[in-house]
Amino acid sequence: MSVLVIAEHDNAQLKGVTLNLVAAAVKIDSDVHVLVAGSGAQAVADAAAKIAGVQKVLLADGDSLKDGLAENLAVQVLAVASAYSHILFPSTASGKNVSPRVAAKLDVAQISDITAVESADTFQRPIYAGNAIATVQSSDATKIITVRSTSFDAVAAEGGSAQVESVEVVADSGKSKFVGREVAKSDRPELAGASVVVSGGRGMGSAENFKILDPLADKLGAALGASRAAVDAGYAPNDWQVGQTGKIVAPQLYVAVGISGAIQHLAGMKDSKVIVAINKDAEAPIFGVADYGLVADLFEAVPEFANSL
Template sequence: MTALIIAEHDNATIKPATLNTVAAAAKFGGDIHVLVAGSGCTAAGAAAAQIAGVAKVLVADSAALGDQLAENVAAQVLAVAGNYDQILFPATANGKNVAPRVAAKLDVAQISDILSVESADTFTRPIYAGNVIATVKSSDAKKVITVRTTAFDAVAATGGSAAVENLTAVAAGGSSTFVGREVVKSDRPELTAAKIIVSGGRALGSAEKFTEVITPLADKLGAAMGASRAAVDAGYAPNDWQVGQTGKIVAPQLYVAAGISGAIQHLAGMKDSKVIVAINKDPEAPIFQVADYGLVADLFEAVPELVKELG
């Protein structure tokens, strides 16, 4: 039994989500191989070879794979899929983009967002915004799986010594073309990998207030910044800050929610955080039901006071 993991990377380094996915694959008990598909990705391949528990790294280096177009990456996965029993993707934007295409081409049902591996063919996954955990069993010969990375502790990024095999990369499919990418550059930690997150909600009232109130606290804590969907929809924060069922799933060591009521969709994205601190002037706000520490107060007074106390 051998599992193939499709690495999340930037052509130079391996992203943390890959380490969590390796941890999920280890539950199967067989060999673990990692596919690094990209352009100029030799360094990423070398980094993947150092991941603890990985037996082999497959490197497919081609300009056609540089922009991670789903059609081209899926074709590369399908070129080697015959050798594997399980094919795992991190449940990230890239993973969710490629995995369904691979599953469809293999004519199998995708198993999405798994929380645990109960056996070789049985898994748990959340439904109804995480309020129900379903146990699913697949009879497909090959399993195409996306992994909720917050449910598995990351393996060590170093300590391994996997063999590296260079593949013949597939040709560009031609059915899609990369046009452009707008990347928001920030010195802050990546939201899904941050150990501390400070999030703001609609109660902040404007983008200016969001920056004025939330940014100083995030700066003091060295935190990533997040937002509820309501705040994003209102234009107070960029889309890539959205935490929740339709945003990013996070599980930091500390999650501070300021002015967030705690709608079920938001809770689905952050309730696995180790420590949750909620600041809201409504004592009946649902966020207090999951918070480890709750402060019933006006955030416009409480957050600046907290920043001041932090020195």
Template structure:
């Protein structure tokens, strides 16, 4: 068996989700190849080649791939798909955009958001917002799989010695065009991969009140997150949303402030190693998953916690 992992990157740096996806692929067994598709990406390919467990890196460098348009990236994957028994994508926004197109073109079923590999054709994945775990067997000749990256420990970024093989880049599919990109800039860690996350919910009351979390996040070196209710209310930007329809996180420490613990939110953070909850409602569902819970007024408790740190 030979497995193809689709690298996620920004044309300059390999994203950590790729290393988690390689770890999942390694549990299948067989050689692992990584496809790096973009423009001006030699440095990214070199990074992928150093990842532990990678046998070969395929480098597709062309203008049609510069902006990661899903149609063009899918075409690049399909151009090499015939050589592989498994095609793995990280279950990120980018991976979820490309994988279904590849599966549809190959006329195979997609296995989404896997959290374990039971055998080369059998996987587990959460369903019903994580309240049940389904065991899925894929009988297709080519298995197209997306990986919940928080479920697999990343392979080492250094130590590998894979070869880098340039391949012919596909042309523009002509069905979509890149218009622009607005990138949120922050000095804080990226939410999806941060070791510590401080999240606020509807209990924060307003966008202005949300700022009370800044000193706590600064002290902990944490990324800031939010519940869907807080995002919908305009307290926090969309890219902070943690939950089933937001980002799935599993940091070493997750601090939930003013979050009741709706099932949608719990699905996105309950795999965190240590969960701390601060809420004035002792019956809030968040306390059911919290390792440490504080029933208190957050506007008093958070500043006191910052002072204690």
């Protein structure tokens, strides 16, 4: 049977995480389909059809799916689920909101946050904040899976020529109502998908001091992040949080400034390709995962680092 990938999008553009999902899907089976559920989302479906490795795109285009309400999207997924052995969702806020509803309705166990595919029924996923890896085997007829996108290299966005097929749109369930959305706007790259991330920790000392990171982030074209301790202290906004209870990132370069390296934080960034740590404590755990470490006063080192670029 085929593998169904649930595309993440904003009705105008396909989110990059969908490319990572397809990468995981092709490791399960070569027959990969993508479901684009939204309103006025033809352009998204056309983009999905060009993804390398995708054989077919299902387009469910209707008002009931306009705002991505989990109650409606879950019913739409269930409407086509019988044709698939595996259904993959991203481990994002949206994906994790829909996937348990689908699993519950199908009466199967969800396999969460996979980081590797061993076979069509066997997967790896982190447990204990990433300190151990569990190998999970499922005998369910339909496998509902959420995928940690940072663990799979994205497939090419161009090169495919899949057929786009329209499917019947489900009616509004009436269980929820879209009230409004406040979108944080920034000139910087989106944290979850950035190739370079500069993060500050409790060692920054204050929200005002966090501005020291701006010139460095500007020079590197980086997104800004923060540890949970820094967010809890009010130094940085919640959407900057990197870690087990924040965003999971795996950029090409991760710069950790004034971050001690608690397990919670490491779980969210230790898969980064190159990790640079700046901390005045030579015994800080962050140096245990860093490729390059600088024991120095961050208030002197960060400006010098930025000026040298």
